[in-house]
Amino acid sequence: MLDVHIDDFFKDCAVILLHGFKYFPAKQVLYVEDICGPDDADEFGLHSPRHLAAFGAIIWLQEEGYIRFTEVDRQESVDDFVLASKAFTRLLHADSEDPTTSLAQKIEFVRLQNDSTSLAHLMREHFLLR
Secondary structure, three states: OOHHHHHHHHHHHHHHHHHHHHHOOOOEEEEEHHHHHOOOOEEEEEEEOOHHHHHHHHHHHHOOOOOEEEEEOOOEEEEEEEEHHHHHHHHOOOOOOOOOOEHHHHHHEEEEEEEEHHHHHHHHHHHHHO
16 A cells, blocks of 8 residues: 555546546646535635646646646636547556446556555556556
């Protein structure tokens, strides 16, 4: 098992990519709380570390060329969010063991099973090591 923050990162990336896949090619507003749940800002208006980590996953995916968006709204959402071709083609890729199952379906299945080990493996294999 990886450190909790790395498990959360893989889960956040999976949620972001699956959201984009579900609505592809339509552009959407992507809210950080849709990734990590509601956030209560502290008395100074600062977001929780968990919220900032989910926001960081959005930024990382954009910097790595997996997603696109036009504008950030106060670390709460991004506008015109859409998958880039790089992510879309990887998520469509058929599984070698079961050609009727796409990577998107495998990721969704392990995410719903709360299988962080399998999710980390899929995310590393298809999005980090390429």
